[in-house]
Amino acid sequence: MRLFSIPSASFSLCRFSQTNPYFSHIHHLLHIQTPNHKHKPKTLNLTKTPKPSLSSSSSSSSSIVDFKDDVVLTEKQKEVLKAVVDGRSVFITGSAGTGKSFLLHHIIHLLRLLHSPRNVFVTASTGVAACALNGLTLHSFAGVGLSTDHSPELLLHKVRCNIPAFKRWRFAKALVVDEISMIDGQLFDRLEFIARSLRPGRKVWGGIQLVVAGDFFQLPPVNSPDPNREFAFEADSWSNSFHLQVELTHVFRQSDARLVKLLQAIRKGRSDDIDWFRFLNSCFVEPHFGEREKTVTRLYPRNEDVRRVNEEKLRSLGGEVITYIAQDEGEESGKKQLKQGIAPQELELCLGARVMLLKNLDPMNGLVNGATGTVTGFVKSRRKVLSSICAKQVLPRVQFDSKLEIEVEPDSWDVMDGDVVLATRRQVPLTLAWALSIHKCQGLTLDRLHTDLSRAFGCGMVYVALSRVRSLDGLCLSGFSPRKIKVHPKVLDYSQQAFGN
Numbered sequence: 001m002r003l004f005s006i007p008s009a010s011f012s013l014c015r016f017s018q019t020n021p022y023f024s025h026i027h028h029l030l031h032i033q034t035p036n037h038k039h040k041p042k043t044l045n046l047t048k049t050p051k052p053s054l055s056s057s058s059s060s061s062s063s064i065v066d067f068k069d070d071v072v073l074t075e076k077q078k079e080v081l082k083a084v085v086d087g088r089s090v091f092i093t094g095s096a097g098t099g100k101s102f103l104l105h106h107i108i109h110l111l112r113l114l115h116s117p118r119n120v121f122v123t124a125s126t127g128v129a130a131c132a133l134n135g136l137t138l139h140s141f142a143g144v145g146l147s148t149d150h151s152p153e154l155l156l157h158k159v160r161c162n163i164p165a166f167k168r169w170r171f172a173k174a175l176v177v178d179e180i181s182m183i184d185g186q187l188f189d190r191l192e193f194i195a196r197s198l199r200p201g202r203k204v205w206g207g208i209q210l211v212v213a214g215d216f217f218q219l220p221p222v223n224s225p226d227p228n229r230e231f232a233f234e235a236d237s238w239s240n241s242f243h244l245q246v247e248l249t250h251v252f253r254q255s256d257a258r259l260v261k262l263l264q265a266i267r268k269g270r271s272d273d274i275d276w277f278r279f280l281n282s283c284f285v286e287p288h289f290g291e292r293e294k295t296v297t298r299l300y301p302r303n304e305d306v307r308r309v310n311e312e313k314l315r316s317l318g319g320e321v322i323t324y325i326a327q328d329e330g331e332e333s334g335k336k337q338l339k340q341g342i343a344p345q346e347l348e349l350c351l352g353a354r355v356m357l358l359k360n361l362d363p364m365n366g367l368v369n370g371a372t373g374t375v376t377g378f379v380k381s382r383r384k385v386l387s388s389i390c391a392k393q394v395l396p397r398v399q400f401d402s403k404l405e406i407e408v409e410p411d412s413w414d415v416m417d418g419d420v421v422l423a424t425r426r427q428v429p430l431t432l433a434w435a436l437s438i439h440k441c442q443g444l445t446l447d448r449l450h451t452d453l454s455r456a457f458g459c460g461m462v463y464v465a466l467s468r469v470r471s472l473d474g475l476c477l478s479g480f481s482p483r484k485i486k487v488h489p490k491v492l493d494y495s496q497q498a499f500g501n
């Protein structure tokens, strides 16, 4: 294992006007007595809980932060904020619904004041999670492309050739990463190596302040290339990357103590602790329950079920179906990879269809990968690229849930090998969204959901699906069996060692 000495970012709170409402609120919240001078540590008094405290806007996809009187941060949430103000790198973990993402919204706002918005990069392991923070996927930020199983030196070369990514690494003063459970340890080490190599001083992560959040009991990385570094916590650089690792323990999403207890047992795979069928009795429904109900979001372990339900819903609308066929060009190996990507080979839409955006079109306005909306019409367009994608030559008009309405134009996805484009797909960046895969719903809070777990597989899946819901009243369950609950032994060991539980 390499040894690092981790510096903390040095900045001064003096730079920020204390008349800035957010800053003065943080200041008040943490009882910051003196600003942070380089050689004079500031005094933070966390003994009292001042009111009013902080709350995020109700929209999880919004980065806007407002203030409410009735939200109080837990001591652990404050401990994290204090560390961030001090320029420390932190890892925030905890069960689903303990406020990791909530806290990240505030941290991002704070970091942008402490540094400058252009020096703060917000990322997540998946597009949906990145969307919730108005950020990029970690892969896009890093500029490493999809095949990350190259040598560290080759990946570094790739980033050097990718000017925008190179600049991001050079400009970054703070890097936020959400849903770390899906980033493998090898990638974590390689990104640390890239940061250290591209920035002066050879410091850990090049001296970038890291704020990482996630719960390793949720979804694991897909296809970790190195069996000894399956999880990010197994990375050689993991423990030296953080000054502080905090586990949030107060669950906010669910208030019913029975449900919290049930979810904790599922999270840790303690199937003996619970009389499942007594606890969940009121939730069991037959698999087709709710298919005709619009308010129930349906979650599936497998993509083929997601596709089937979306297709049935589309047909049931009865409107004229417009088809968009993806145009692929380039080398066969690259085209093969494109077929496994997120942009559909064939996209069928009609008036009223529920859709999800697959590209970051306008992050400042919430038009990010994962944003959902409804098709409100189709508009003729003379765009040349459209003629090969859509025989009717029309663009879908979508009203997003944020109420913003736009015509969605075709976009492109490249497969890069070093700085060479192997293949490109052109398609309208939308997919149907009546049903979602459990992978895509990680991070969401839902009032009502129906999940059919008969085909659940892998670690963390049952926990992620069930922990989205606020109360047992909102949970409809099919195909459940305690045998579906799977927890990785390495995650149990890590949790025991790092947090003693």
Ligand SMILES: Nc1ncnc2c1ncn2[C@@H]1O[C@H](COP(=O)(O)OP(=O)(O)OP(=O)(O)O)[C@@H](O)[C@H]1O
Residues within 6 Å of the ligand: 056, 071, 072, 073, 074, 077, 094, 095, 096, 097, 098, 099, 100, 101, 102, 103, 215, 252, 253, 442, 443, 444, 445, 467
């Ligand atoms: N200090 C707090 N006071 C009141 N509500 C809070 C607080 N912290 C978080 N919440 C609320 O708790 C709910 C769950 O929070 P959040 O989605 O951030 O959890 P999470 O830990 O990121 O969950 P997951 O692991 O499932 O993504 C949200 O509705 C959030 O607004």
